[in-house]
Each structure stands twice: as structure tokens, then as C-alpha cells.
Amino acid sequence: MKPLHPMEPIEPGKLERLKRNYLVQAWLVLMLALFFGAALAGVHLELAPKIAANKTNETYVKIPEIILGSELAEELAQQGEALIVEPHTVAVEKEQRRIVYTIYEASYPDGKLAGWVAKSSGQGYADKIELLIGFTPSVDTLTGIFVLDQKETPGLGNKIITLDWRQQFSNLKTLQPIEVTKGGASDPNQVDAITGATISSRSVTGIVNNAVADLRGPLTAMANARGK
Secondary structure, eight states: OOOOOTTOOOOHHHHHHHHHHHHHHHHHHHHHHHHHHHHHHHHHHHHHHHHHHHHHHHHHHHHHHHHHOHHHHHHHHHTTOOOEEEEEEEEEEETTEEEEEEEEEEEOTTSOEEEEEEEEEEEOSSSEEEEEEEEOTTSSBEEEEEEEEOOOOTTTGGGGGSHHHHGGGTTOBSSSOOEEESSOOOSTTEEEOOTTOHHHHHHHHHHHHHHHHHHHHHHHHHHHHHTO
16 A cells, blocks of 8 residues: 655545534534533523622621621620621722722620621632621721632632631731731731732732721721711
8 A cells, every 4th residue: 555645735625624624623612612601601690699698698697706706706696696787888989990898887786886897809819809807996906807708729828718817817907008928927917928828818918908998087987977
């Protein structure tokens, strides 16, 4: 049998068949991509309200712990009492854009203001990070943070959800920005970065700093208006 020469031309009929075959395969790949894209979009649209509802429920559950700490929140629950939570929206004009925050005003059963929780978000290393940020009634101190949603690297960046790391934000003053350091926080308003996940650590800190800068004034005004 005579071997084909490497440069031997392909017969015109065979070339046309190859072209048609490649064209059919390309259309098939495109149609499959469109089908799966539409299917994923449909799933997302169906699940989006459920996801939003779950986040809202989790927010209301976490507010007492964020403001009071786990021990006092548990003690309040054991007494059969609960914080009264009222949601607000606060719009902030910043750099020619309008940012709308969801704010939760939490009060004791007797009406005394217990604190504030703000929902805020920003870009992390892998995807968007959503936080709940707690403030004292006078808005001069953070009471803590909770990570509502994140998709950071497992084993590294996702350690931002751990209580040990989040506790660093408790009792930090809001009058100066929080700094991220490595090897252990030594000064006030410093937090220690997660080893191997400095970007995630800085992302969370940046979200908190931005929210504090935007909301310290409005929340202080709201606190003064209700007499704290």
C-alpha cells in the first residue's frame, strides 16, 4: 500500500466533508453551551429568592450575637426575651455614585437602643464577600462582624468565617481605619492577617473600613434622634 506523502493534497470532496463536520461540531458545542447556560440561569432565578430569604433569616438570628456577644445573647434568650430589630435603608452619595446600605436597629424590650448592624459587601480574592458589621449605640466602637456569604479559597481565605479571626474586630474603635498586619496585631485597630490569605483578610478589613466611613455619620445622627 502506497503511503500518503505529508504534503499530498486532500481531495476536494473530502475537504468539504471535513469542513461540514467541523461546522456541525462547532454548532453542537455552541448549542450545548447555550442550553446549559440557560439551564443554570433558570436554576439561579428559581433559587435566588430562597437564598435571599435564607440570608435575611440568618441575619436576624445573628444580630443579637453580633451586638451583645454570644454569652449575653444566650442569656437574653434564656430569659425568654429578644432584641427588637427594625430594618432601615441608608443611602450614601460617594464618588458620584449612590450606595444603599441595609441597617438593622436593635433595641432591648424596654426600648433602650442595644446597637446597630449594617450589611455591606465587597470584592474578595475569589468572589464577593458579604458581611454583617455591628456597632455600639453611640457608633464609636465595633461590636463584631459576621461573614454572611463568601467563596474564598478553602483552607485559606475561607478562614475569615472562623470565630477566632472575626473576634479581632470586636471592640475596635471607629474613629480610625483598621489596619491589617502580619505576625500578630500589636497596636490598637490592627487585625492579624490569615496566613496565606492576606488578600482575603484585607478585603474584609476594607469592607469594614468603607462601611464605617460611610455610616458613622448617618448612624450617629439616627442614634441622637432617638436619644440613644
